[in-house]
Amino acid sequence: MCSELLAQIVASLVAGDPDATVDGTRQALAAGIEPLAIIDGGLVPGMRIVGEKYSTGEYFLPNLIVSASGMKQAMAILVPELKARRQHLTSSGTVVIGTVRGDIHEIGKSLVATMLAANGFEVHDLGVDVPTDAFVARVKEAGANLVGLSALLTTTMHGQKDVIDALTKAGLRAQVKVMVGGAPVTRKWADDIGADGWAQDAVAAVDLATRLVAHVQQVV
Amino acid sequence: MRPTLRMLSESLVEQIIAEGMALLRDPGVRVHNEEARRLLAEAGADVDAVRLIARIPETIVRQALETTAHEFDLFTLDGRPAVHYGGDEVHFDPGSAALSILDPETNRQRVPLTADFVRLVKLVEQLPQIDAQSTAMVCGDVVPEIGDLYRLYLALNYIRKPIVTGAFRTDTWWTMKEMLVAVAGGEAALAARPIAVFDVCPSPPLLWSDLTCQNLIDCARAGIPAELVSMPLAGATAPVTLAAAVVQHTAECLSGIVIGQLARPGARVVWGGSPAAFDMREGTTPMGDVATWMIDCAYAQVGKRLGLPTHAYLGMSDAKIIDAQCGMESAGGTLLGALAGINMISGAGMMDFESCQSLEKLVIDAEIIGMAKRLVRGIEPRDEPIALSLFRKLGHRADYLAEPHTLKWFRKELYLPSPVIDRATTDGWLRKGATTAAERAAERVGSLVASYQPSPVPPELRAELRAITTRAARKFGMTALPPLPDFERV
Ligand code: B12
Numbered sequence: 001m002c003s004e005l006l007a008q009i010v011a012s013l014v015a016g017d018p019d020a021t022v023d024g025t026r027q028a029l030a031a032g033i034e035p036l037a038i039i040d041g042g043l044v045p046g047m048r049i050v051g052e053k054y055s056t057g058e059y060f061l062p063n064l065i066v067s068a069s070g071m072k073q074a075m076a077i078l079v080p081e082l083k084a085r086r087q088h089l090t091s092s093g094t095v096v097i098g099t100v101r102g103d104i105h106e107i108g109k110s111l112v113a114t115m116l117a118a119n120g121f122e123v124h125d126l127g128v129d130v131p132t133d134a135f136v137a138r139v140k141e142a143g144a145n146l147v148g149l150s151a152l153l154t155t156t157m158h159g160q161k162d163v164i165d166a167l168t169k170a171g172l173r174a175q176v177k178v179m180v181g182g183a184p185v186t187r188k189w190a191d192d193i194g195a196d197g198w199a200q201d202a203v204a205a206v207d208l209a210t211r212l213v214a215h216v217q218q219v220v
Numbered sequence: 221m222r223p224t225l226r227m228l229s230e231s232l233v234e235q236i237i238a239e240g241m242a243l244l245r246d247p248g249v250r251v252h253n254e255e256a257r258r259l260l261a262e263a264g265a266d267v268d269a270v271r272l273i274a275r276i277p278e279t280i281v282r283q284a285l286e287t288t289a290h291e292f293d294l295f296t297l298d299g300r301p302a303v304h305y306g307g308d309e310v311h312f313d314p315g316s317a318a319l320s321i322l323d324p325e326t327n328r329q330r331v332p333l334t335a336d337f338v339r340l341v342k343l344v345e346q347l348p349q350i351d352a353q354s355t356a357m358v359c360g361d362v363v364p365e366i367g368d369l370y371r372l373y374l375a376l377n378y379i380r381k382p383i384v385t386g387a388f389r390t391d392t393w394w395t396m397k398e399m400l401v402a403v404a405g406g407e408a409a410l411a412a413r414p415i416a417v418f419d420v421c422p423s424p425p426l427l428w429s430d431l432t433c434q435n436l437i438d439c440a441r442a443g444i445p446a447e448l449v450s451m452p453l454a455g456a457t458a459p460v461t462l463a464a465a466v467v468q469h470t471a472e473c474l475s476g477i478v479i480g481q482l483a484r485p486g487a488r489v490v491w492g493g494s495p496a497a498f499d500m501r502e503g504t505t506p507m508g509d510v511a512t513w514m515i516d517c518a519y520a521q522v523g524k525r526l527g528l529p530t531h532a533y534l535g536m537s538d539a540k541i542i543d544a545q546c547g548m549e550s551a552g553g554t555l556l557g558a559l560a561g562i563n564m565i566s567g568a569g570m571m572d573f574e575s576c577q578s579l580e581k582l583v584i585d586a587e588i589i590g591m592a593k594r595l596v597r598g599i600e601p602r603d604e605p606i607a608l609s610l611f612r613k614l615g616h617r618a619d620y621l622a623e624p625h626t627l628k629w630f631r632k633e634l635y636l637p638s639p640v641i642d643r644a645t646t647d648g649w650l651r652k653g654a655t656t657a658a659e660r661a662a663e664r665v666g667s668l669v670a671s672y673q674p675s676p677v678p679p680e681l682r683a684e685l686r687a688i689t690t691r692a693a694r695k696f697g698m699t700a701l702p703p704l705p706d707f708e709r710v
Pocket residue numbers: 102103104105106107108109111112147148149150151152153154155179180181182183184198199200201202203205316317318319358367386387388419420421422423424425429431432451457502503504505572573574575
């Protein structure tokens with residue numbers, strides 16, 4: 001019974017049916033399965049299969065994103081349950097992400113945010129045209145260990161440096177790793193402005209984030 | 221007969237227009253520009269001042285469609301009409317605002333510099349197939365804050381052809397206008413004989429950002445044509461069904477027409493765009509995709525039904541080097557856009573989505589454009605009867621090379637390519653160095669740039685342009701501009 005319900009959750013993620021993922025999660029809780037077991041035995045293996053199918057070319061971005069949304073909705077149900085049991089997840093990291101001031105390009109930033117969330121990061125997406133101070137404030141508030149800055153215009157790239165400088169000024173620079181991206185952004189630019197990493201697509205961004213966070217944890 | 225491409229049935233066009241109008245009422249369009257919201261509210265739209273949404277009734281849209289310009293010309297800097305926006309006339313300009321240039325030496329992208337931009341501008345002047353210039357690259361040797369206006373400054377020193385441009389900020393638009401006014405000889409002269417058109421992009425879905433909306437209003441007021449570059453990205457910022465993406469495009473462009481007409485009735489606003497079918501594997505915006513081209517041709521048909529001048533980004537490639545993919549994608553979009561009768565087709569020379577310009581690709585694209593222009597001139601009878609008199613004369617002899625009739629017509633009937641296109645025998649090709657198209661293109665870039673003759677810009681005007689640009693650069697901490705190639709010493 002127990003494994004059957006978990007298998008249903010896995011299948012719902014693979015099929016890309018968020019409603020079924022949510023239903024399955026509720027049923028599993030009702031059947032007395034522990035939240036951590038639902039995550040480890042249902043959500044994580046389901047997402048892993050989806051990720052593998054994407055890597056082999058069988059699945060495409062919509063499969064990935066729709067399943068990730070199912071996982072996110074399921075987590076919204078499970079997190080309060082975990083809290084009630086005084087359990088907590090070992091999240092991959094807490095990231096504050098946004099497109100810098102003056103820039104309204106949204107798609108790439110959101111794709112990176114979604115992929116980070118699907119890979120277990122706690123993501124605070126501040127949206128687009130985000131004032132420099134807003135990044136700093138949210139890093140403080142959320143105790144983030146990672147900041148992601150997107151810029152698509154040569155005229156707004158400098159905003160990435162502004163955020164890095166503001167983080168330094170606020171005394172937060174040692175606590176966070178900063179990664180940057182967007183069409184005009186290069187590895188050299190990232191180095192020049194003192195960012196910790198640069199990635200050119202969402203998959204590379206997840207790898208980068210994972211590496212950067214591991215580094216933070218080592219240092220701490 | 222001009223061969224034409226129709227993507228949509230008449231009833232589908234009607235339905236798309238009706239649904240586009242309906243979207244403007246519900247859910248409405250988000251307007252992040254205060255002045256536009258005020259204009260819309262005054263005109264009777266229902267404006268939600270908190271959520272910044274305007275719900276625009278059809279009567280306002282219909283009114284705007286009455287007053288908006290249905291055709292207009294762009295002029296050369298010496299005052300001749302060169303580009304006709306309207307009807308099925310087709311013109312081409314290079315893709316705009318590239319972040320990089322493909323270096324022919326390394327075959328890799330790098331940051332464009334002043335000298336690169338000037339070379340590109342000279343090349344465009346010398347390519348007869350290309351009708352207009354564009355501010356095609358952003359130079360890395362000036363402060364980024366003047367990246368947009370610096371391109372226009374450089375171009376105006378060298379060009380005769382009209383130019384497609386755009387601003388990256390609201391304040392820089394004014395500097396760009398000041399330059400255009402100086403070149404045209406006054407505001408009235410610029411409005412009467414526009415030499416430039418500004419691209420303004422609504423944000424998908426259904427949003428006017430403060431910046432682009434202000435650019436649109438300022439253009440309308442100054443009598444400078446604006447080109448709406450609506451870019452539904454099917455499957456990402458727009459529905460994946462192509463017809464629905466065209467509905468979104470219709471609503472975004474209609475709202476642009478309305479805002480332009482409220483700013484100044486009669487304003488010249490072009491029904492344009494740069495949509496893409498989102499790539500579901502890489503998460504990129506492919507310009508070389510067949511669905512991208514289909515959305516372009518379909519929305520152009522909608523614009524034509526509304527009697528409006530049209531524009532599209534076509535003829536680009538997503539390839540990173542000049543290879544088979546590059547040629548295939550560039551040809552596909554160019555030919556379809558021409559058949560769809562799109563008035564201004566931007567994109568020549570551009571690759572890697574909309575990131576990179578290549579002078580060598582531009583020269584190859586010019587050949588594609590030459591062929592596309594030939595294609596849309598269609599097949600005409602030329603003689604009456606078409607062939608009978610010739611056959612009476614020649615019978616079964618294959619002597620047409622010797623016929624005066626051939627001499628009379630071959631230049632009109634055939635497209636005569638430059639040496640970029642290889643049509644030699646194998647032996648001839650081997651003897652000429654067994655080159656690739658890209659290698660031949662590189663050679664042609666060199667010879668065309670060398671053949672460029674300076675434009676007749678008087679020294680006082682050159683000085684004025686420099687003063688305007690220097691003032692703008694100073695605001696951002698840059699005291700001296702890079703020297704102007706050919707005119708100022710390095
Ligand atoms: C779509 C688009 C728009 C849309 C955006 C819609 C939206 N809701 O986001 C709209 C219409 C709003 C728009 C507006 C403008 N745009 Co625009 N736009 C584009 C376009 C065609 C595609 C961008 C995109 O979404 N790509 C798909 C996504 C998935 O890719 P991506 O953003 O690159 O993100 C990936 C990576 O970069 C990376 N990444 C991104 N962010 C981050 C962050 C981190 C932390 C990491 C690690 C990685 C990472 O991972 C992402 C996922 O794979 C580009 C062309 C291009 N080559 O990029 C031009 C482009 C960026 N725009 C350009 C311009 C000029 C403008 C305008 C100024 C035009 C105008 N005058 O109106 C305005 C600017 C408005 C403003 N103030 O921001 C120019 C920039 C030129 C320059 N010198 O800076 C470009 C290059 C096009 C061109 N050649 O003209 N644009």
